[in-house]
Amino acid sequence: MANKIRVTVWNEYRHEKIHDKVAKAYPQGLHGQIAKFLGVNKDMVLRTATLDEPEHGLTEQVLAETDVLIWWGHMAHGDVQDAIVDRVQARILEGMGLIVLHSGHFSKIFKRMMGTTCNLKWREIGERERIWVVDPGHPIAAGLPEYFEIPHVEMYGERFDIPQPDQLVFISWFQGGEVFRSGCCFHRGAGKIFYFRPGHETLPIYYQDEVQKVITNAVRWAAPSGGPQVTFGNYKPLEEVAPQEI
Amino acid sequence: MANKIRVTVWNEYRHEKIHDKVAKAYPQGLHGQIAKFLGVNKDMVLRTATLDEPEHGLTEQVLAETDVLIWWGHMAHGDVQDAIVDRVQARILEGMGLIVLHSGHFSKIFKRMMGTTCNLKWREIGERERIWVVDPGHPIAAGLPEYFEIPHVEMYGERFDIPQPDQLVFISWFQGGEVFRSGCCFHRGAGKIFYFRPGHETLPIYYQDEVQKVITNAVRWAAPSGGPQVTFGNYKPLEEVAPQEI
Amino acid sequence: MANKIRVTVWNEYRHEKIHDKVAKAYPQGLHGQIAKFLGVNKDMVLRTATLDEPEHGLTEQVLAETDVLIWWGHMAHGDVQDAIVDRVQARILEGMGLIVLHSGHFSKIFKRMMGTTCNLKWREIGERERIWVVDPGHPIAAGLPEYFEIPHVEMYGERFDIPQPDQLVFISWFQGGEVFRSGCCFHRGAGKIFYFRPGHETLPIYYQDEVQKVITNAVRWAAPSGGPQVTFGNYKPLEEVAPQEI
Amino acid sequence: MANKIRVTVWNEYRHEKIHDKVAKAYPQGLHGQIAKFLGVNKDMVLRTATLDEPEHGLTEQVLAETDVLIWWGHMAHGDVQDAIVDRVQARILEGMGLIVLHSGHFSKIFKRMMGTTCNLKWREIGERERIWVVDPGHPIAAGLPEYFEIPHVEMYGERFDIPQPDQLVFISWFQGGEVFRSGCCFHRGAGKIFYFRPGHETLPIYYQDEVQKVITNAVRWAAPSGGPQVTFGNYKPLEEVAPQEI
Numbered sequence: 001m002a003n004k005i006r007v008t009v010w011n012e013y014r015h016e017k018i019h020d021k022v023a024k025a026y027p028q029g030l031h032g033q034i035a036k037f038l039g040v041n042k043d044m045v046l047r048t049a050t051l052d053e054p055e056h057g058l059t060e061q062v063l064a065e066t067d068v069l070i071w072w073g074h075m076a077h078g079d080v081q082d083a084i085v086d087r088v089q090a091r092i093l094e095g096m097g098l099i100v101l102h103s104g105h106f107s108k109i110f111k112r113m114m115g116t117t118c119n120l121k122w123r124e125i126g127e128r129e130r131i132w133v134v135d136p137g138h139p140i141a142a143g144l145p146e147y148f149e150i151p152h153v154e155m156y157g158e159r160f161d162i163p164q165p166d167q168l169v170f171i172s173w174f175q176g177g178e179v180f181r182s183g184c185c186f187h188r189g190a191g192k193i194f195y196f197r198p199g200h201e202t203l204p205i206y207y208q209d210e211v212q213k214v215i216t217n218a219v220r221w222a223a224p225s226g227g228p229q230v231t232f233g234n235y236k237p238l239e240e241v242a243p244q245e246i
Numbered sequence: 247m248a249n250k251i252r253v254t255v256w257n258e259y260r261h262e263k264i265h266d267k268v269a270k271a272y273p274q275g276l277h278g279q280i281a282k283f284l285g286v287n288k289d290m291v292l293r294t295a296t297l298d299e300p301e302h303g304l305t306e307q308v309l310a311e312t313d314v315l316i317w318w319g320h321m322a323h324g325d326v327q328d329a330i331v332d333r334v335q336a337r338i339l340e341g342m343g344l345i346v347l348h349s350g351h352f353s354k355i356f357k358r359m360m361g362t363t364c365n366l367k368w369r370e371i372g373e374r375e376r377i378w379v380v381d382p383g384h385p386i387a388a389g390l391p392e393y394f395e396i397p398h399v400e401m402y403g404e405r406f407d408i409p410q411p412d413q414l415v416f417i418s419w420f421q422g423g424e425v426f427r428s429g430c431c432f433h434r435g436a437g438k439i440f441y442f443r444p445g446h447e448t449l450p451i452y453y454q455d456e457v458q459k460v461i462t463n464a465v466r467w468a469a470p471s472g473g474p475q476v477t478f479g480n481y482k483p484l485e486e487v488a489p490q491e492i
Numbered sequence: 493m494a495n496k497i498r499v500t501v502w503n504e505y506r507h508e509k510i511h512d513k514v515a516k517a518y519p520q521g522l523h524g525q526i527a528k529f530l531g532v533n534k535d536m537v538l539r540t541a542t543l544d545e546p547e548h549g550l551t552e553q554v555l556a557e558t559d560v561l562i563w564w565g566h567m568a569h570g571d572v573q574d575a576i577v578d579r580v581q582a583r584i585l586e587g588m589g590l591i592v593l594h595s596g597h598f599s600k601i602f603k604r605m606m607g608t609t610c611n612l613k614w615r616e617i618g619e620r621e622r623i624w625v626v627d628p629g630h631p632i633a634a635g636l637p638e639y640f641e642i643p644h645v646e647m648y649g650e651r652f653d654i655p656q657p658d659q660l661v662f663i664s665w666f667q668g669g670e671v672f673r674s675g676c677c678f679h680r681g682a683g684k685i686f687y688f689r690p691g692h693e694t695l696p697i698y699y700q701d702e703v704q705k706v707i708t709n710a711v712r713w714a715a716p717s718g719g720p721q722v723t724f725g726n727y728k729p730l731e732e733v734a735p736q737e738i
Numbered sequence: 739m740a741n742k743i744r745v746t747v748w749n750e751y752r753h754e755k756i757h758d759k760v761a762k763a764y765p766q767g768l769h770g771q772i773a774k775f776l777g778v779n780k781d782m783v784l785r786t787a788t789l790d791e792p793e794h795g796l797t798e799q800v801l802a803e804t805d806v807l808i809w810w811g812h813m814a815h816g817d818v819q820d821a822i823v824d825r826v827q828a829r830i831l832e833g834m835g836l837i838v839l840h841s842g843h844f845s846k847i848f849k850r851m852m853g854t855t856c857n858l859k860w861r862e863i864g865e866r867e868r869i870w871v872v873d874p875g876h877p878i879a880a881g882l883p884e885y886f887e888i889p890h891v892e893m894y895g896e897r898f899d900i901p902q903p904d905q906l907v908f909i910s911w912f913q914g915g916e917v918f919r920s921g922c923c924f925h926r927g928a929g930k931i932f933y934f935r936p937g938h939e940t941l942p943i944y945y946q947d948e949v950q951k952v953i954t955n956a957v958r959w960a961a962p963s964g965g966p967q968v969t970f971g972n973y974k975p976l977e978e979v980a981p982q983e984i
Contacts, residue, residue: 047363051294051535054482056981058319077602089853091756091901093854093855095383095971112853113853114853115827115850115851115852115853115926116831116833116926116927117927117970119970119971120970121969121970121971121972121973122971122972123972123973123974123975124984125975125979125980126976126981126982126983127979127981127982128982130669130670130671131671132649132650132651132671132675133473133474133476133650134650134651134652134671135433135473135656136435136473136474136476136651137310137341137433137435137436137437137438137470137471137473138471138473139471141471141473141474142471142472142473142775143429143472143473144473145474146474146475146476146477152982155973156976157624157973158624158625158626158663159624159625159626159628159638159968159970160626161831161927161968161970163901163904163924163925163926164627164659164660164904164925166412166413166901166902167412167433167656168656168660171650171663171671171673172671173665173666173669173670173671173975174665175666175975175979176974176975176976176979177622177975177976177979178624178665178973179622179624179626179663179665179671180620181626181663186381186766186901187381187384187413187901188853188854188901189382189383189854189855189899190383191383192383224388225383225384225388226382226387226388226393227379227381227382227383227384227387227388227390228379228382228390228391229392230379230382230392230897230899231392232855232857232858232859232897232899233335233857233859233860234859234860235859235860235861235893235895235916236861237861237865237893237913237914237915237916238913238914238915241863241865241913241914241915242863242864243863243865244863244864244865244866244890245864246720246767253552268671300543309715311677335607339608339609339653351622356605359607360607361581361604361605361606361607361680362585362680362681363681363724365724366724367723367724367725367726367727368725368726368727369726369727369728369729371733371734371736372735372736372737373729373733373735373736375675376539376734376915376916376917378895378896378897378916378917379896379897380896380897380898380917380919381902382897389978392897398736401727401729403727403870404870404871404872404909405722405724405870405871405872405874405884406872407585407681407722407724408907409655409679409680410658410679410873410906412655412656414902414906417896417909417917417919419732419911419912419916419917420911421729421733422728422729422733423730423733423868423911424868424870424911425731425868425870425872425909425910425911426915429907433655433656434607434608434655435608435609435653439820457911472534476651476653476900477613478609478611478612478613478651478653479611479613480613480614480615481614481615481647481670482615482648482668483614483615483617483619483647483667483668483669484667484668484669487617487619487667487668487669488617489617489618489619490617490618490619490620490644491618507779512922513911587875625965625966625968627925627965628927628928628965628966628968629833629925629927629928629929629930629963630925630960630963630965630967631963633963633965633966634963634964634965635964635965636965636966637966638966638967638968638969650972658904658905659904659925679875679876679905681874681875682874682875683875684875716875717875717876717877717879717880718881719871719873719874719875719876719879719880719881719882720871720879720882720884721884722871722872722884723884
């Protein structure tokens with residue numbers, strides 16, 4: 001069907017192969033679990049791509065056929081080739097949506113799109129997180145309660161070194177004393193970008209209902225909206241305007 | 247159908263009754279023409295309301311059944327009762343979309359939502375307007391060329407005294423030397439507000455394709471998105487937190 | 493000196509007269525304490541005004557001589573006359589800065605400028621607050637650590653029903669599980685508005701160094717910046733543009 | 739004096755050496771003229787740096803001693819070394835201001851900070867430009883009229899492929915039918931960035947009063963504001979929070 005949203009879930013897919021605990025938490029890989037819960041939506045078609053495939057699975061053709069790209073990476077950000085980052089950036093500017101999850105904050109593509117370090121504070125003691133909706137009218141908050149909790153998480157704390165989001169949808173509260181801008185919308189070129197904090201390679205966060213709902217909503221929000229083809233370069237004036245002597 | 251967008255087109259509807267030229271340009275009233283071109287969309291159901299109906303046609307029930315309210319007013323802004331403005335404001339904050347057209351910039355409801363005078367420069371010499379898309383990724387720009395022209399318009403010029411829009415979709419160029427932020431998105435409470443400059447009571451602007459497309463897109467963008475029910479007031483802490491001695 | 497910032501601290505000044513605990517915490521009134529710590533700055537001159545003075549102390553002349561107005565109110569928001577709110581709004585749009593403190597979120601003037609209910613969650617159990625700087629480059633964050641704590645506060649929690657701030661400087665963390673956008677910048681007309689959450693009528697919050705520093709920085713940020721005189725209304729075109737036949 | 743703003747004007751400085759017309763328009767180079775008009779301000783100290791100096795004149799030490807960097811480039815953007823771009827980016831994120839002029843829109847450093855192509859339309863027929871102030875309360879608009887004209891310019895037209903500015907101060911009108919967001923503020927890390935459109939290598943634009951005033955204002959706005967030192971990385975929780983079993 002022409003108007004299904006074509007989603008590509010990209011995963012580094014290294015942890016799962018070398019750490020038993022990760023393999024146990026996400027037997028089909030993090031990408032497999034994300035593609036699975038998104039795949040139940042009739043308005044979406046899913047594919048996956050991983051770091052160790054040729055061209056990281058992100059060939060020109062795959063990207064041309066992708067409306068929304070979801071990005072998970074953690075331990076191997078440096079192994080992503082710059083040429084592929086260039087290619088992904090170009091597609092975003094053309095209109096492809098990008099959803100960056102959790103540790104993807106440090107991916108080359110997210111840092112490229114932001115222009116900042118995307119650095120933050122972190123801590124792994126399995127504390128509690130409360131995610132508050134601060135923009136209840138945003139489509140990404142559809143169907144959510146006014147907050148939801150994740151019982152055990154890795155903390156991410158401010159200062160999060162990103163540009164001020166165009167819309168800030170969620171702010172997280174952590175038991176240990178921090179806050180974090182957890183759901184951040186950006187627009188770059190014709191593309192929409194959503195950063196969503198929750199996630200972890202061993203904690204079962206992508207099995208939680210509210211988290212799945214947010215990512216599902218974000219896919220719909222980030223899908224291309226069919227705006228104008230933009231032109232650049234030398235441009236003709238209105239007919240009646242003559243060149244001036246200067 | 248449950249998920250159709252319920253649109254109410256509100257019109258002052260005074261000009262049409264007293265000026266032949268307006269009656270000729272818009273024989274069913276400006277609201278009639280707007281409701282007509284929107285009515286062809288299968289995802290929308292239309293109704294209209296006008297100033298001289300009881301409660302200006304905006305009863306509690308009508309508003310409760312409205313997803314997006316379109317507002318046209320010009321010569322009788324002062325005749326709109328404050329109690330109805332209060333009611334419309336409350337519904338917007340709950341999630342109803344509001345689309346304000348052209349001279350509606352000076353309506354009580356728009357000034358109420360903005361907190362500013364909403365004043366501007368204007369001129370009626372029938373000059374040319376070019377409306378440039380500056381945010382090609384915005385859903386309201388769907389299906390448009392990178393600019394479109396309206397051959398004869400009333401000019402509106404900056405400084406337009408509004409808060410900086412959350413997203414700026416269009417900037418107008420006028421032959422006589424002015425610019426204007428012509429397509430402005432705002433979020434207030436759970437509601438989405440779009441101000442769109444083009445329009446006039448005698449010029450055939452609401453018969454033009456691109457203008458109709460923008461208003462159609464705006465209805466879809468401004469429809470409520472089903473976010474959380476928000477609560478206010480006294481609120482319980484986490485169980486483990488005891489009151490402090492202060 | 494011509495270029496001193498003329499600050500008017502407005503206080504409802506009712507609590508102090510009827511509650512011993514408030515009178516004890518702020519013997520010269522909340523306005524007295526705020527004027528006192530601001531008064532040490534050589535670039536500022538201070539005056540105060542209170543609800544029960546004629547015209548609430550905010551005559552045309554006082555406002556004309558005010559560069560930045562600080563607003564504290566709590567129990568008597570409804571007693572502020574609408575005509576004075578109109579007058580304050582007009583001065584803000586002309587360029588006067590407005591700093592709204594704590595319970596002033598529910599003042600008529602703040603709700604007028606925002607267009608929303610400005611409602612929120614609250615709780616008084618004297619819990620701990622941590623205020624995180626999320627925009628370290630903002631002038632209002634000058635001289636602060638990356639967070640500071642207030643040991644005992646009244647909690648204010650999200651959803652805070654305001655438009656998205658133009659710049660968000662602080663986010664608060666509360667012991668009991670909530671977050672709050674605690675330092676919010678808005679621009680309305682030529683005026684700058686800063687909402688700052690901390691404060692209380694009995695807790696000694698306006699004696700705390702970091703809180704005083706924020707309010708001091710905010711006064712400098714909110715002072716008028718001498719921009720253009722804006723004109724509105726009917727406006728002449730460029731000479732070469734002739735009226736069109738329409 | 740400790741609190742003077744240390745400004746470095748960077749210029750590619752190639753045009754001036756090879757084109758007589760440029761050398762004639764800017765005998766001391768574009769950097770020389772900019773440093774000259776800024777140098778009359780008692781709160782600023784000026785230095786210049788150019789592409790063909792070692793490390794493009796932007797050594798670690800020079801940057802450490804720079805509060806605001808002004809960037810002019812046109813024909814040799816590609817000759818700027820990536821390592822120097824990295825260094826400038828790092829200093830901006832620490833708090834150094836950056837002012838990018840005219841054709842600097844295509845510089846590596848501006849594209850790096852924006853994450854977009856920064857592409858646009860252009861035309862050189864010497865037409866007229868009108869620059870409208872759309873944010874009269876912004877410090878960069880201090881002392882300006884509500885618009886000013888430049889009689890003969892190179893046109894830059896929308897779509898300008900940048901992220902939506904955090905504040906939009908100016909919009910340009912061009913005789914030939916285009917508009918442009920001509921004065922754009924961005925915040926990245928602790929640094930402030932201002933893009934200002936006017937300028938040309940042969941037209942006498944940097945001799946014009948209003949243009950000089952804007953750049954002067956922008957230097958003051960972009961100067962570092964002394965905010966908190968931010969920390970990143972592993973972070974301790976509040977004492978009372980024990981690690982959870984997960």
